Amino acid sequence: MAELPEHLHRAFFRMMSLLSPRGQGLFLRRYFDWWHRTPDPWRLGTDAYERRKYETTLGEVPGLPYRRILEVGCAEGVFTDVLVARFPSAEVTGIDISARALERARARTGRARFVHADLLSHGLEEGFDLVFCAETLYYVGRADRLRRASERLTGLLADGGVLVLVHPWPEAVSLHRFADSDPAVSLVARRVDTETRRPFAVAVYRRTGLNGRR
Template structure:
């Protein structure tokens, strides 16, 4: 996607966040189900850039014991399956707004549990030791919704839990700003990879 196309893409989703939370959720479900009418529309399972990003993300994770791990916006479960292999003793959960994506995620791995959920209105009452949210927050839209999404991500963490956010750079600085300002979260590391065609940041926090 060109820089201009990506800007138009972001502007479109900011406009969609003018809808009510329910309306925005309905739109996003239909949007991602449409994309997932064919398998792996973004080539998450085969693209070298994605594999590099996954590797850098995992390198940034503190070496701690993790019993329960959540991936927010898991799509077809490519990274979820990687997590299940990397942390074989942990309970792995993936959530996504697309039912079509989750059907393929369940076929990809039986080592994880998948839940149809919207980040802004998820029903999860569980708490996790490690939460990943990558390439997702720019779909949330305006500042009010982004603040709500960041609060919900922090709320999913158990005491001492780790939150990992991964988004394009320099846009990540804006997308991660509410997590940066959350007093319940302490920054652990912030790595920026500018050596790819699409720079990205991996930002890690720990719940105090």
């Protein structure tokens, strides 16, 4: 079970999702710009736990050719940089709601494209072969917006495209439930790592076609 501060953190963002979508987006932009007033506030580039999570995540990705890759919630581009190295022939894009974080992401790697946008209102074209979304969905808040966020993620995929969701366990059961029930994708792998200080789950889905979406 998550510790009390994490429960309070989630409750706060559920409350913020009572705002209009525009109001919620504005709040999140300011919130994450505030966090990124100093570099790498969550130590994504130096923490051994984060490195383990990156390698575990990539170990679950099917060995398919990927031409276009998207990271949702890329922050300062630490994992984006890993993706660029792991898939050198792919076009890699990162999106994040914090303009300040993206400034550092662009300085970190010139081989990726970065877009200032949020998950619920981005204007990205679909057709990505591989989409990552990690440690992001709990900021969306209430169920209707979580459903919408999941639909936006699966809607970005090309036919046969792969979606990878990574979130704390067992909270991931709730956060991934709309992707689990989406007829446009099928679950191909799920791995739960409980041998870390903060257990997490990696869920991998593949788009099976455009028909059947509710």
